[in-house]
Amino acid sequence: MHSDLDRILVSSWEIQARVIELGRAISEDYANTGQLLTVGILKGSTIFMADLVRAITVPVSFDFMAVASYGQSSSSSGVVRILKDLDQTIEGRDVLLIEDIVDTGLTLNYLLETLRTRNPASLRVCVLLDKPDRRKVEVSVDYLGFEIPDEFVVGYGLDYNELYRNLADVWVLKPGVYGKKRNSESRSQNSE
Numbered sequence: 001m002h003s004d005l006d007r008i009l010v011s012s013w014e015i016q017a018r019v020i021e022l023g024r025a026i027s028e029d030y031a032n033t034g035q036l037l038t039v040g041i042l043k044g045s046t047i048f049m050a051d052l053v054r055a056i057t058v059p060v061s062f063d064f065m066a067v068a069s070y071g072q073s074s075s076s077s078g079v080v081r082i083l084k085d086l087d088q089t090i091e092g093r094d095v096l097l098i099e100d101i102v103d104t105g106l107t108l109n110y111l112l113e114t115l116r117t118r119n120p121a122s123l124r125v126c127v128l129l130d131k132p133d134r135r136k137v138e139v140s141v142d143y144l145g146f147e148i149p150d151e152f153v154v155g156y157g158l159d160y161n162e163l164y165r166n167l168a169d170v171w172v173l174k175p176g177v178y179g180k181k182r183n184s185e186s187r188s189q190n191s192e
C-alpha cells in the first residue's frame with residue numbers, strides 16, 4: 001500500500017498540535033459573533049475539518065461543497081465546476097471555508113469569488129497546507145496550518161488517485177509517481 005510514498009512531511013502529532021492552535025485562534029476571533037458556519041471542500045478537507053471543529057469552542061454548524069476543475073485548457077482560468085453546492089443560504093452568515101491545500105490558488109480564488117456574491121456577513125479561509133511556490137493567483141488565507149515546499153503530498157485527507165486519504169501523517173509521494181500525473185494534468189479533471 002505504501003510503495004508510492006517517499007517520506008513523512010508533516011507528522012500526525014505536529015498536525016494535532018497545530019489544529020489545537022488553529023481552533024483556539026478561530027474560537028477567539030469568533031467569540032462575539034453568532035453561530036459560525038464551517039464549509040468544508042470535499043473530499044480533501046474532511047479529516048482536517050473533523051479535527052478542527054472539535055478544537056473550536058464557539059457554536060459551529062457544517063456544510064460542504066464539492067468542486068472539480070475544468071480540463072486542461074480552461075484550468076488556467078481558474079474556473080471550477082460545482083459538483084455539490086451548499087445546502088443552505090449563507091446570506092448574513094459568518095462563513096469559514098475549510099480547504100486541504102492551496103496550490104495555484106485558482107480553486108480557492110474561484111470559491112471565494114462565488115461565495116462573496118451570496119453576501120455572507122463574513123468570509124474567512126482556513127487551510128491546512130500552503131504551497132506558495134506554485135501560486136498563480138493571490139488568495140488571502142486567514143488561518144494556515146503549514147507552509148510546505150512544492151511537492152505532491154498525500155494523507156490526512158489528501159489523495160493520489162483517491163488513495164492515501166486515511167493516512168494520519170502527511171506524506172510526500174515518490175517524485176516519479178506524481179511526475180507522470182502532473183505532466184498529464186489529470187488532477188485538474190478530478191474532484192478535489
Ligand code: IMP
Binds near residue numbers: 104151
Ligand atoms: P489549486 O486550485 O491549484 O490551488 O488546487 C487546489 C486543489 O488541488 C486542492 O484542493 C487539492 O485537491 C489539489 N492538490 C493540490 N496540491 C495537492 C497535493 O500536493 N496533494 C493532493 N492534492 C493536491
